[in-house]
Amino acid sequence: MEDKLMIIDPHVHMTSRTTDDYEVMAAAGVVAVIEPSFWLGQPRTQVGSFQDYYSSLVGWEPFRASQFGIKHYCTIGLNSKEANNEALAEQVIELLPLYLHKDNVVAIGEIGYDDQTPAEDKFFRMQLDMAKELDMTVQVHTPHRDKKAGTIKSMEVCLEHGLDPANVIIDHNNEETVKEVLDRGFIAAFTIYPKTKMGNERMVELVRKFGSTNIIVDSSADWGVSDPLAVPKTASLMLKRGIPKEDVVKTCYQNALDAFGKNGKMKEEHWMKPNSIDQSQLFNDNSVLRGQKPRIDDDQIT
Amino acid sequence: MAYMHVSKDIYEILSSCAEQEAMAWLLDRIAKIEDSRTTRDLFMGYSLLASKFSADQSMESNPKVSDAITLFSAHKASLLEVSRIYLLVKVLEIDFGHFSPQVNRIIEVADTAELETFLKYLVLLPDAQRFKNTAVEALRTNIATIFDAITLNNLYPAKYFNDQQWNQMYLKAAFMERDLSLIQAVDERANKDLSRIISDYAHERWAASRNIDPMFWRPVTKFIDDVLLLDMERLLSSDNEIENRAGGLCCFYSQDDRALKLLNQYPKLEKQIASKEITWNTLKK
Numbered sequence: 261m262e263d264k265l266m267i268i269d270p271h272v273h274m275t276s277r278t279t280d281d282y283e284v285m286a287a288a289g290v291v292a293v294i295e296p297s298f299w300l301g302q303p304r305t306q307v308g309s310f311q312d313y314y315s316s317l318v319g320w321e322p323f324r325a326s327q328f329g330i331k332h333y334c335t336i337g338l339n340s341k342e343a344n345n346e347a348l349a350e351q352v353i354e355l356l357p358l359y360l361h362k363d364n365v366v367a368i369g370e371i372g373y374d375d376q377t378p379a380e381d382k383f384f385r386m387q388l389d390m391a392k393e394l395d396m397t398v399q400v401h402t403p404h405r406d407k408k409a410g411t412i413k414s415m416e417v418c419l420e421h422g423l424d425p426a427n428v429i430i431d432h433n434n435e436e437t438v439k440e441v442l443d444r445g446f447i448a449a450f451t452i453y454p455k456t457k458m459g460n461e462r463m464v465e466l467v468r469k470f471g472s473t474n475i476i477v478d479s480s481a482d483w484g485v486s487d488p489l490a491v492p493k494t495a496s497l498m499l500k501r502g503i504p505k506e507d508v509v510k511t512c513y514q515n516a517l518d519a520f521g522k523n524g525k526m527k528e529e530h531w532m533k534p535n536s537i538d539q540s541q542l543f544n545d546n547s548v549l550r551g552q553k554p555r556i557d558d559d560q561i562t
Numbered sequence: 563m564a565y566m567h568v569s570k571d572i573y574e575i576l577s578s579c580a581e582q583e584a585m586a587w588l589l590d591r592i593a594k595i596e597d598s599r600t601t602r603d604l605f606m607g608y609s610l611l612a613s614k615f616s617a618d619q620s621m622e623s624n625p626k627v628s629d630a631i632t633l634f635s636a637h638k639a640s641l642l643e644v645s646r647i648y649l650l651v652k653v654l655e656i657d658f659g660h661f662s663p664q665v666n667r668i669i670e671v672a673d674t675a676e677l678e679t680f681l682k683y684l685v686l687l688p689d690a691q692r693f694k695n696t697a698v699e700a701l702r703t704n705i706a707t708i709f710d711a712i713t714l715n716n717l718y719p720a721k722y723f724n725d726q727q728w729n730q731m732y733l734k735a736a737f738m739e740r741d742l743s744l745i746q747a748v749d750e751r752a753n754k755d756l757s758r759i760i761s762d763y764a765h766e767r768w769a770a771s772r773n774i775d776p777m778f779w780r781p782v783t784k785f786i787d788d789v790l791l792l793d794m795e796r797l798l799s800s801d802n803e804i805e806n807r808a809g810g811l812c813c814f815y816s817q818d819d820r821a822l823k824l825l826n827q828y829p830k831l832e833k834q835i836a837s838k839e840i841t842w843n844t845l846k847k
């Protein structure tokens with residue numbers, strides 16, 4: 261009997277991906293995704309652009325995912341790059357609370373540092389205060405340049421603002437940062453980048469060395485060169501390389517569910533007992549299906 | 563205004579059902595908003611309501627009846643819904659000019675569940691006609707729960723829509739096969755233009771051999787003309803008893819001699835209507 265693993269990709273920018281991706285992800289065992297709000301490659305100039313983006317993350321995109329049997333959640337926040345436009349950032353910060361309580365919002369994210377400027381620091385801290393007041397999980401984006409120092413600073417600022425490290429996911433780790441993150445009680449996420457940086461061979465060795473507690477694998481797939489199947493591929497490589505199945509399940513499924521499930525919005529029952537996929541359901545008159553016959557499952561996925 | 567002491571009424575019903583701790587938090591938060599007047603305090607407060615008031619617990623029925631309470635119990639409002647409406651009503655009462663742009667923003671970014679709440683209770687907001695765009699926009703949706711929220715069991719359209727908007731709503735409700743008996747003030751908002759639209763729509767449906775909800779005819783009552791008189795004849799002679807009744811009701815209340823004469827040919831039906839054995843409320847029973 262085939263025993264396919266269930267996979268959660270807790271960091272993937274589906275807005276930038278096509279329905280083909282949703283299809284292959286579902287086929288590879290991805291049952292749920294978390295889409296952090298981030299920048300779109302080109303800086304936004306109006307608060308309305310942010311508003312419409314956030315609205316699509318809580319409205320259209322979960323609907324689109326549902327048509328392929330994938331449960332979509334998101335994290336809402338002002339990303340570090342765009343925090344540098346201070347006048348605009350002020351308006352975005354004001355808007356955020358109106359999204360944070362919505363049904364598929366599981367954390368504030370992805371927030372943190374990019375170039376570690378004073379403006380980035382200011383708006384990172386404002387959002388940490390918000391997380392504290394609303395008792396929310398935080399998903400931290402760590403910088404690509406000066407990574408180690410930036411990662412340590414991110415954690416220190418979180419602690420300074422009174423957050424519980426067990427409720428903070430530090431993302432985009434590597435071999436240099438992982439120990440510090442785990443030692444301080446934070447959750448360490450790893451982005452598997454094709455070709456560069458963190459490839460999945462390296463990930464296997466990391467899990468072998470550090471185990472599976474508080475470690476999460478994600479794809480961070482977006483509009484750039486990236487692979488939306490990074491998590492299922494890594495899971496399969498781990499199994500091939502002799503990592504115990506239990507550790508694969510934890511790093512590619514369970515830990516993400518535990519970390520992002522804390523505010524009660526993300527629940528296993530959402531995909532274990534789905535309301536069957538009904539592609540004929542319309543959202544604002546827009547089905548993602550163009551002329552294909554809707555696929556309607558009248559039974560649960562077994 | 564029908565709703566004079568709205569926030570007071572809502573406060574009473576909310577505090578009789580919610581936990582004391584949540585109510586204390588809410589009062590505190592409103593004092594903070596009134597004091598600081600910042601968008602941040604309002605938006606954070608609004609966001610926090612979801613963690614303080616249950617979306618699963620319905621309001622218990624309360625013997626002290628006010629218009630606001632009747633409305634909440636008619637819709638089986640949850641504590642969270644009532645707390646959201648309370649916060650919006652309260653800040654608008656504090657300073658309409660200052661807070662209405664923020665309230666508009668909250669409504670603008672609403673998800674489906676929130677929008678449903680706002681539409682159902684829009685009539686409770688101070689200066690409610692200022693939120694008409696939201697209500698009219700909701701007529702364009704294809705999400706049935708949103709359309710129902712503004713259209714069914716809601717006094718807002720009857721109070722604030724112009725004829726064009728009201729007719730648009732009525733026709734779309736029929737088109738989407740909603741329960742037309744739940745639309746409020748149908749007799750009051752009936753108009754000549756709507757009766758023409760109803761007749762045209764019926765002819766289209768008949769030509770396509772499709773049925774029409776007999777309830778659909780109600781607004782033509784006071785506007786029977788030559789064309790509608792023929793429609794009435796068709797209804798009264800139909801094999802469908804509910805259509806007979808609908809035609810009979812339109813004719814009986816039409817105050818139109820020709821229509822009344824037409825109904826005379828169906829004495830049993832006329833008697834049942836005259837004795838109120840058959841009314842629009844019992845049309846399908």
Ligand SMILES: [Zn+2]
Nearest residue numbers: 296298370480
């Ligand atoms: Zn990202």
